[in-house]
Amino acid sequence: MSQNNIPKNVMPPNTQAGLVADLIANLLIAAIGVTAFLLWSFAPDSYYILVQEDEILEWSTFWAFIGAGGIYLFVAARPGFSLTASWFPIGLLLFCLFVALEEISWGQRLFGYRPPEYFLQFNYQQEFNLHNVIETGLRKLSVVVVIFGYGVALPLLGLIPAVRRLIGRIGILAPAPILIPAFLLTGIMQQSYPFKFTGEWIEMMLGACFLFAALAEARLHSTTTAGSATPFVTRTTGAALVVLLAGWGSALATSHLRSADPANVTAAQFELEALHKDFTSGNVGARRCGFHRRIFTFTEKTGQSYLYNGAFAHLAQQGLSEQRAEFFLDPWNYAYWIRDNCATNGRSNTTYLYSFGPNRRRDSTRWEIRGDDIAVVMKGAIDDFRIPADPPPTNPANASHTPD
Template sequence: MMNERAATLARDATSRSTRETAVLAPSPFPVTAHVLLALWVSCMVLLGVQAPDVYESLMQEDRFVEWWTVPLFAAAGVFALRRAIRHRRAFDALVGAFCIFVAGEEFSWGQRLLGITPPAPFLEHNYQQELTLHNFAGVFGQPGAALILALAGFGVLLPSITAIRRGRALLEHIGATAPRPVMLPWFALAAGLLAMYPLPFTGEWVEAMAGGLFLLTYAPAPRTSAAAALIGAAFALALTAWSGRGSATPAQLACAQAEAAAIANELAYGEAATARLAGARSVHKRAFTAVEEGYVRPDGLTALRAVACPEDSAASARRAYLIDPWGTAYWIATERGADSITVRVYSFGPNRRRDGGALEAGGDDIGAPLVIRP
């Protein structure tokens, strides 16, 4: 009788332990992960402070950091959905869908790679004029705030709940996998960095860090997460190289050059520049954003509407949103010096990514600066 009771108690204890373990990330968090995360944060901060030009180049769209974020979140989403399906865990399914969504949003669902011009609602209301949902700030709020909440809720709150028996029972009931408590400081650091934003482009490398943390939570073993991260890095390097290439017809190049020059001339010598633009020390914005924020008068861009692009049947439609022939935004950059004002309007060119600086052309960017001496 005593033996049966002891066996029953042992089974209950084992069952309880199994349930408690089930709410934690399936893979242990290795020391190597601590080291790599510390190196990532340290290197990004060091580059941002000591080598800002290199740092800014790495953080641009369609460069390694952004491309690496895509497979990190995608792999995390796949592992989360796999766990959700195998063990019927509803919350994990939601997290998996969230990770897949973030991965898709990061590369604009292929829009820039394929050179697709987004539909008019995206050009008008999406502040990056891309085929993404998270940049509809008027609908979804600031994307940084949403990610802060996700990191704090998933990476800080859930591990904290696992310290309480009822909390573990709740997580098991809703099918939630919590990051291991040892991961909590890294999630908190990522959320804190996004909130404080100590450097320009902080969000870019913190998003990659967040993707890695979600991957480490759901990968079934450390080797699996390491393999996924390495394959993702190779994928990112390949896409960085591939996206740097672009093709264009002579007519497209001539059209973009003429349009950029027309906008620049209207700003420098015409009626397009507002008092706000004229009085600003420096401005660097998408051209359509500059219109919306009162730097540019759209009715002053008469020369743009007169540019002939005979092979581009959609020219008038895209010009309404100041989009170039490859479906990306024209940018406006101005800088006031001691005795001159530099104005540059530029396109990212056929490869659809910025290769130079605000006032200096690089790669296949299109648009030369104008220097005005009042």
């Protein structure tokens, strides 16, 4: 029996198979939230590492949006393509591509380039992305509109026959209604923000929502017929597996990025010593324990104007670029950080300054300096204090050739 001859009260095989695949998609997205909760509750160190830049979570988010964009390109380029008919999938393609590139700061950490001064000054993350220079309330509102507007309200409205015909005529593609729980769960987490760094998990969940919505849309345009759910389930689980493997591979690859110039490490050590002098000079005001910020953000937020005229700033007279001096950037054009840990569980209050080092990613945890991160301790003690062996130069003139 052809699909066109199936009685109206019987669901076509493709639709039945698609429902199974979409149910699995909901479970996979819920599993992301459950994983976040379990790691936060029982493995906080692993949780902390996972939510850092260039780890598997961020890269998986990138690949989820890239995958969704690629599928929407397939949908847009279907036979009989016209810009008028395909404007919405093209818009979704551009949206997914934009979000993916924003997620990795348009390759800033990957290639180690210095962003334009505007982003150094007005983006407190000092990264080349647009979403962090938008006012916080507007940014949160845009996320709400995407999740609840596109992911929940639009498919619900599409259940009304007249509305479904209207959005079909103007070319709008609504997510499959069965994916509403996935978008809804993502939105609930975004609104409740149950634990620190929830935003990183929300981005991953939203990327997965778009990926599975794109797969569901592509299924509608597929000429393949299925008598069982197996092909569609395979595509859904396969897409999830590919995203995770690509995320893992990308995180592994970026962890091995190194600068070819060892002088950068020496320069970073010297510059951290200058920052150490600034912070211990007595000119930086008292502050509460328990914070972790880029030094530029710390300076701006706490009004510590002395740091703009301290020992680190004066390195500009010895060859340090003015932009690096003004925005507290390391030789790899990424931010210097300050971390202060309150006394807890028998550990004393600890404060240290650090750089991500040659691989331009944070390897350390709260109480450990790991990987190739470069640090100087101001107060207390840090475990496994692994810093490259080259000692900092004793003569400030040695820093005159600090690379930019």
